[in-house]
Amino acid sequence: MNTIHEQDGKTVVLLLSWRDIRSPKSGGAEIFTHEMLKRSQQGRFQFIHFSPQFEGMPEHEVIDGITYIRKGNIYSVIYYAMRYYRRHRGKIDYVINQANTHQFFTRFWVEASKRIFFIHQLTREIWFENAKFPLNVIGFHMEPLMLKLARKDRTLTVSPSTRYDLLKLGFHPDRVHLLPEGIEFDHWPREQFLTKEPNPTFMYAGRFVKYKGIDLVVEAFGQLKEKFPQAMLWIAGKTDKTYVAEQLLPIMKRYGLTYGEPDEQGRSQADITFYGFVSAEHKLELMSRAHALVFPSLREGWGLTITEAAAVGTPSIVSNSPGLVDATDFGKSGYLCFHGDIRGLSEQMERAAKGGEDYMAIRERAYQYALRFHFDHTAAAFEQLMEDWVEEAEQSGQSGHSLLHVQQ
Structure with a gap:
């Protein structure tokens, strides 16, 4: 010693x-x-x-x-x-x-x-x-x-x-x-926010752990596709192939969702794209291009990715779980739904996908709230x-x- x-x-x-x-x-x-x-x-x-x-x-x-x-x-x-x-x-x-x-x-x-x-x-x-x-x-x-x-x-x-x-x-x-x-980076000025994807695009960023609710995200996304067939879901984080096979693949098959990895240019035509581990810079780029981060975790200390996404111009859709309600200022700076409510989660994704003044107002409140952290x-x-x-x-x-x- x-x-x-x-x-x-x-x-x-x-x-x-x-x-x-x-x-x-x-x-x-x-x-x-x-x-x-x-x-x-x-x-x-x-x-x-x-x-x-x-x-x-x-x-x-x-x-x-x-x-x-x-x-x-x-x-x-x-x-x-x-x-x-x-x-x-x-x-x-x-x-x-x-x-x-x-x-x-x-x-x-x-x-x-x-x-x-x-x-x-x-x-x-x-x-x-x-x-x-x-x-x-x-x-x-x-x-x-x-x-x-x-x-x-x-x-x-x-x-x-x-x-x-x-x-x-x-x-x-x-x-x-x-x-x-x-957060460890400077909040992006509004003029540096990246252009949102042409089709409704949602993102999960984090570990492949059951309580994080990735299965809920995929299930809700499957329902959303019925109304927004061009919608896409990005999943970033070190891919656990066992978790994907056991927890996510049955859901994707049930909804007929395609999935894959990005090509050399970082693009994918699949409904769900597994990016695997990404650098901090790439994560922020994806966050800024997505319309919303989706994070229906059962419980968190805070939910750092929520604040990170807001700092680059993207609001989050979360469960009303401990920590996540704090990170979204109890729904004032994000979209809330009951934990485990697949339909409610999908409806909030639909709400974000429609854009408009409602979306822009929530996006701005999320950014303003993130400036505190x-x-x-x-x-x-x-x-x-x-x-x-x-x-x-x-x-x-x-x-x-x-x-x-x-x-x-």
């Missing part, structure tokens, strides 16, 4: 998570954490991120000024994190326990004055979508009990929906703080909270540690 040398003037923050920005299954939560930390005052703070080791990843590296340490698997990492903390306890000021189904149970091994709990979303119903019996039942009933271990800690989250879920579990309102969601704002909010907590600790005589510099 790396050795630590003390330097003067900085507050040391150890962040524990089951994934980091380079993990194979990293997603929105990992992007959020990395962007927030790299934009925070690294002259004021030293951030050390501790997570499991994945094949091909170095045990130690520095990315954008953040020290990343990887050790163990998703289970043994808790032991290694405990050992690391105990070795350097006197020089670590704060420990952030980032929960994303997996957590580090810092209640049992970190002093209360140093503990910070960070969660994007609860899992709840997703247990029954992503896990089999009996794990789904065990997880569903154990989750509230495990979360309550942190109910007295300072807590960070990203949406009013998650905050409300935590308050229902007994977290104190004064100790649950909202960090604004963000950028990772610079996220970092500023996080810095302010940390500085407030450091000041409180110094006044109570619980702080004053120096920079930890991690070396090989």
Whole structure:
């Protein structure tokens, strides 16, 4: 394990998570954490991120000024994190326990004055979508009990929906703080929005996971094709061929939908085009050309792709699910339908396909709402909270540690 040398003037923050920005299954939560930390005052703070080791990843590296340490698997990492903390306890000021189904149970091994709990979303119903019996039942009933271990800690989250879920579990309102969601690129000026496709075009962008609702998108799109036979659906994200064969292919066959991949010019005549993994730039291009993003997920911390699409001139059609309602300002800046309501989802797609003043008004409200969110704002909010907590600790005589510099 790396050795630590003390330097003067900085507050040391150890962040524990089951994934980091380079993990194979990293997603929105990992992007959020990395962007927030790299934009925070690294002259004021030293951030050390501790997570499991994945094949091909170095045990130690520095990315954008953040020290990343990887050790163990998703289970043994808790032991290694405990050992690391105990070795350097006197020089670590704060420990952030980032929960994303997996957590580090810092209640049992970190002093209360140093503990910070960070969660994007609860899992709840997703247990029954992503896990089999009996794990789904065990997880569903154990989750509230495990979360309550942190109910007295300072807590960070990203949406009013998650905050409300935590308050229902007994977290104190004064100790649950909202960090604004963000995007990592500058919002496109309106004159840079790309021309919409000539035919009604919809897009899903994200992981191939059951609770995300890709099957609902395809089903609703099949119904839409009856009224808009020229409509097209683009799906961007690393294609899971097993998921496509088991979940999507039966739906596509039932509606007689054609599907395929784009040609060398990036075009396709199929009803549904699977783009696979795309670069961030290509994703934004596709988003701006589409008429609407469709994201009927069961539950999210926020729904980053919604804000990204709005920032390039495209509104979203979403379920009235936790997180997604926050990202669309409760339907003021997007199209809402009940989760699982295929007809309702298709009707909202039809509404977007018709365009007109209604569409343009929602598109503009989505853009205006997206202007509030950028990772610079996220970092500023996080810095302010940390500085407030450091000041409180110094006044109570619980702080004053120096920079930890991690070396090989």
